[in-house]
Amino acid sequence: MYRLNLKIALRNLWRNKGFTLINLGGLAIGLASCMILLLYVAYEYGYDKQFTDYDKTYVLYNNQKTASETFSFMAFPGRLKDEIRDKVPGVAKVSRLSYAEQMLISYNHNNFKKNAVFSDPDFIKMFDYKVLNGNKNTMLNSVDGVVLTETLAKNLFGNEDPLNKTVKLDEKENLRVEGVIEDSPKNSTIQLDYIMSWKLYDKLNPWTKDSGWGNNYCMMFLQLQDNSFFDRANNVLKGTIKSHDKEANGEPFMHPLSKWHLYDKFENGKNVGGKIDQLRIFFLLAFCILLIACVNFMNLSTAKSEKRAREVGVRKAIGSSRSNLLGQFMFESILLTALSMLLAFVLIEVSLPYFNNLLGITLEVNYSDYKFWTVFLGLTLLTAFIAGSYPAFYLSSFDPVKVLKGFKISGGSTLSIRKFLVIFQFVFAACLIVCTAVIYQQLNYIKNKPIGYNRANLVQISTEGEFSKKEKREILKDELLKSGAITAATEYSLSLTSGGNNTYGVNWPGKNEKDKILVNFRFTNLDLTKTTGMEILQGRDFSKDFVDTASVIVNEALVKVMGMKDPVGKMITWDQPLRIIGVLKDYVMESPYQKAAPLLIAQNTNRASTIIMRLNDKSNITSSINKINEEIKKLNPSYPTEIRFVDDNFERKFRDEKLLGTLSNWFGGFAIFISCLGLLGLALFMAEQRKKEISIRKVLGASTANILTLLNKDFIKLVAIANLIAFPLAYIIINKWLSGYEYRISISVLPFIVAISLSVIIAILTVSVQSVKVAKANPVDALKYE
Amino acid sequence: MIQLNNIEKYYANKGVKNYVLRLVTTTIKQGEFVSIMGPSGAGKSTLLNIIGMLEEPTYGTYEFLGENVTSLNERKRIELYRNHIGFVFQAYHLIDEMTVYENIEAPLLYKKIGSSERASRIADLLDRFNIVAKKDLFPNQLSGGQQQLVGIARALAAQPSIILADEPTGNLQSAQAEEIMELFKKLNQEDGITIIQVTHSEKNAQYGNRILHIADGVVKEDINVA
Numbered sequence A: 001m002y003r004l005n006l007k008i009a010l011r012n013l014w015r016n017k018g019f020t021l022i023n024l025g026g027l028a029i030g031l032a033s034c035m036i037l038l039l040y041v042a043y044e045y046g047y048d049k050q051f052t053d054y055d056k057t058y059v060l061y062n063n064q065k066t067a068s069e070t071f072s073f074m075a076f077p078g079r080l081k082d083e084i085r086d087k088v089p090g091v092a093k094v095s096r097l098s099y100a101e102q103m104l105i106s107y108n109h110n111n112f113k114k115n116a117v118f119s120d121p122d123f124i125k126m127f128d129y130k131v132l133n134g135n136k137n138t139m140l141n142s143v144d145g146v147v148l149t150e151t152l153a154k155n156l157f158g159n160e161d162p163l164n165k166t167v168k169l170d171e172k173e174n175l176r177v178e179g180v181i182e183d184s185p186k187n188s189t190i191q192l193d194y195i196m197s198w199k200l201y202d203k204l205n206p207w208t209k210d211s212g213w214g215n216n217y218c219m220m221f222l223q224l225q226d227n228s229f230f231d232r233a234n235n236v237l238k239g240t241i242k243s244h245d246k247e248a249n250g251e252p253f254m255h256p257l258s259k260w261h262l263y264d265k266f267e268n269g270k271n272v273g274g275k276i277d278q279l280r281i282f283f284l285l286a287f288c289i290l291l292i293a294c295v296n297f298m299n300l301s302t303a304k305s306e307k308r309a310r311e312v313g314v315r316k317a318i319g320s321s322r323s324n325l326l327g328q329f330m331f332e333s334i335l336l337t338a339l340s341m342l343l344a345f346v347l348i349e350v351s352l353p354y355f356n357n358l359l360g361i362t363l364e365v366n367y368s369d370y371k372f373w374t375v376f377l378g379l380t381l382l383t384a385f386i387a388g389s390y391p392a393f394y395l396s397s398f399d400p401v402k403v404l405k406g407f408k409i410s411g412g413s414t415l416s417i418r419k420f421l422v423i424f425q426f427v428f429a430a431c432l433i434v435c436t437a438v439i440y441q442q443l444n445y446i447k448n449k450p451i452g453y454n455r456a457n458l459v460q461i462s463t464e465g466e467f468s469k470k471e472k473r474e475i476l477k478d479e480l481l482k483s484g485a486i487t488a489a490t491e492y493s494l495s496l497t498s499g500g501n502n503t504y505g506v507n508w509p510g511k512n513e514k515d516k517i518l519v520n521f522r523f524t525n526l527d528l529t530k531t532t533g534m535e536i537l538q539g540r541d542f543s544k545d546f547v548d549t550a551s552v553i554v555n556e557a558l559v560k561v562m563g564m565k566d567p568v569g570k571m572i573t574w575d576q577p578l579r580i581i582g583v584l585k586d587y588v589m590e591s592p593y594q595k596a597a598p599l600l601i602a603q604n605t606n607r608a609s610t611i612i613m614r615l616n617d618k619s620n621i622t623s624s625i626n627k628i629n630e631e632i633k634k635l636n637p638s639y640p641t642e643i644r645f646v647d648d649n650f651e652r653k654f655r656d657e658k659l660l661g662t663l664s665n666w667f668g669g670f671a672i673f674i675s676c677l678g679l680l681g682l683a684l685f686m687a688e689q690r691k692k693e694i695s696i697r698k699v700l701g702a703s704t705a706n707i708l709t710l711l712n713k714d715f716i717k718l719v720a721i722a723n724l725i726a727f728p729l730a731y732i733i734i735n736k737w738l739s740g741y742e743y744r745i746s747i748s749v750l751p752f753i754v755a756i757s758l759s760v761i762i763a764i765l766t767v768s769v770q771s772v773k774v775a776k777a778n779p780v781d782a783l784k785y786e
Numbered sequence B: 001m002i003q004l005n006n007i008e009k010y011y012a013n014k015g016v017k018n019y020v021l022r023l024v025t026t027t028i029k030q031g032e033f034v035s036i037m038g039p040s041g042a043g044k045s046t047l048l049n050i051i052g053m054l055e056e057p058t059y060g061t062y063e064f065l066g067e068n069v070t071s072l073n074e075r076k077r078i079e080l081y082r083n084h085i086g087f088v089f090q091a092y093h094l095i096d097e098m099t100v101y102e103n104i105e106a107p108l109l110y111k112k113i114g115s116s117e118r119a120s121r122i123a124d125l126l127d128r129f130n131i132v133a134k135k136d137l138f139p140n141q142l143s144g145g146q147q148q149l150v151g152i153a154r155a156l157a158a159q160p161s162i163i164l165a166d167e168p169t170g171n172l173q174s175a176q177a178e179e180i181m182e183l184f185k186k187l188n189q190e191d192g193i194t195i196i197q198v199t200h201s202e203k204n205a206q207y208g209n210r211i212l213h214i215a216d217g218v219v220k221e222d223i224n225v226a
């Protein structure tokens, strides 16, 4: 029986090549899209879950209450570690971790600037990286210990055994290699290349010794003995900082490591999701696309029902039971799905490198993983079942006598089901078009929104090695200005595009003592506005004609917070009295999505961490960059300095949105394409069914155009209805998405117009391919057979 | 073998009952070859369908092999199809996707007959109907008469005790029709298979041994043919 079924199913597929191709193509694209999206979701979902006891491991956040809101961030006083160790119940391990920083590590003449972190010994036990060399138990105990990752060890030592060799940090500290661990997994939030002991951190930063409980400068991780301690531990944690310093305003709390990556947004001290929201969208999208492909299959299978009805009738009359027939149809569906799956694999393997490149991640199909095969088989069966069940039940329900008596299967009801299915598909497609268009608009809006300075042709380098000396920086600037490679340069205490460095310690006349207001601070040198293109709205920039040691520039946001009228000339205090000499137009610091935060800028070249330079737009960029590189090599030979374009840094801030945009573009496109295949199938079917009617009409004198209108009218109606249903739906969805942005476009009619015209045009094109053929056919051919 | 008592069939249309069959009572014994005749719309096909359990009567009782089958569940009915009843249709109704061989094989598969038994039976039938050379062809590659031969072969494959045929030669030329009728006669006489056919042709009816004349849903005449 099964052999025969297989044979017949294959023959059926072969006979109806057109249908088969449409079905196969639709399902394959649907499955491939679904699998790629699922791979992506699994990749994101697997973040930080590589470690043995990840479910007992927590990252600490610090809740800081201010008058208006609560900030949650990952920064703590270093001395909190011992406090946790001693006081918090159920703690198995606890470790500090410094923020990863690119630092120079060298062995002989091999220099590398790689991600360096400092941590306590517990870190390497909590995050149980595989130790390839060395003794895990003694690592990071001594001041001069360093643990390298595999790749870095290879780069530094080649084939030599690195253990106990001496490497140099920043040309100063001699460190002993205590061991080699595997590289950080790609989907691990902590990306490090080497780890040094916290003792070294304290040695390099002597101020930590007397640093108080209000001074937050490191991350904190802890692992519980078991999760039943969670509530008790969290309760005790909350008071740890305040018990030592009533003034300090921090309340630590635990956030599961497994949620660190996806649930990273906090509002008023509570987690409010984060990346997970986007991931859910993708997850949903994956199944919607698959559903569309399934709907296609149902549509096309039932469209063929007239042809198959007779077969069902005959089979029943010669002794087939309904379950025999159900089995047969399900089998056909499974067969087609399996074939599509094979095709989908080809599509996945071909397109994955492209997507990886596009999204900057490494997705791959892990063929040796049983989980992959489970999902794979599950998905195939699910698809086969969803796609096949309706046609199977529908077709097998035919009453043999009706069929054999030659009654036409009443086109009415099944046609309306098929119409419903097409509407369903196009609702989804139209929704996607609207959403994609709005996402595109929003992204463009944010990208093109003035950021307060001119980021084109602006480059930055860090002040490392020789450049930590003021004089060397001056030489560099002078040389480059002279050579014409740059037109201006200044210094800044942070990268232009990064956040951080803020204080509650700024006071001004009329400030409520109890209000804790966070003010960002930066230090700069001369020529800040000239170099960056920032705008002074009132007053002036720092100038060599003045002594500006006790002067500050404030931004609009700070003026607003202070509620000051005519701020120029007024005094504020921050450890010392400072005179406001200028008001700076707000510029985007860290996030282009958020409103500008209060900022003050003072002049102090000793605090410079970044040199900002404006390239000469009259000369060739490459040659300017070469010139800069040359000069850097000369002045700072042992440091491989990287020149970073501010534009690139800025671009990185759009990564998530770009990813969303790209994925929704691609998969939206696929969904629309699959829907079109469905429409094409329906058109094929309708044309077939109405052959006779059309022929009669033609004999009666209808023109080709008349007939085309007749055929297209129905489809346009369907698509129009689909759009009408889709619009409110899309509006709700996209409005919700937009509400996550402080700066957002208002939804215009444009995306909706795009959606309806695009879908109608696509529908007409699709349908016309088929109907032109019918409309032009010779009526005799169709009438002869009746 | 077949006992029909007061069989009635009507279609209700806007509250009006349109009778197709009225109080049909008759007995058909094992081994008979019955032809049902009558004008178009008289209810012949309906009667045959009721006998074949493709339709249910609105009134009356129907016994098949001594068992009341007036309304039968699907499982039982399929059981009868598999073991006792073979259908032959005017439009042949072969399955287009299957070859001649596979068409004949299909009922045997449903009946779960072993493969060697299957092969020998099919070989037998192909041989008997002289269509061995056609066994790998598809229905659309055969003439009408050949298709009907395959249809009959398929009906016989499961070795039914009765064959129901609705105008089996309606689409055929007289030469081919004669061939089919001869075949029916032979099956009836040599194999003892009960045959009930609907026909418009007086000549075809003469191959059988009994004729039921139906008009307006009523059996008007019941004649034994010499």
Ligand SMILES: Nc1ncnc2c1ncn2[C@@H]1O[C@H](COP(=O)(O)OP(=O)(O)OP(=O)(O)O)[C@@H](O)[C@H]1O
Residues within 6 Å of the ligand: B011, B020, B038, B039, B040, B041, B042, B043, B044, B045, B046, B047
């Ligand atoms: N589903 C139905 N609904 C209403 N009337 C029906 C239905 N099926 C059959 N009829 C009516 O029943 C009557 C008998 O039909 P039947 O097919 O049995 O006639 P017949 O004797 O086989 O005619 P023919 O020689 O033309 O095949 C016809 O008048 C037909 O209109």
Ligand SMILES: [Mg+2]
Residues within 6 Å of the ligand: B044, B045, B046
């Ligand atoms: Mg009839």
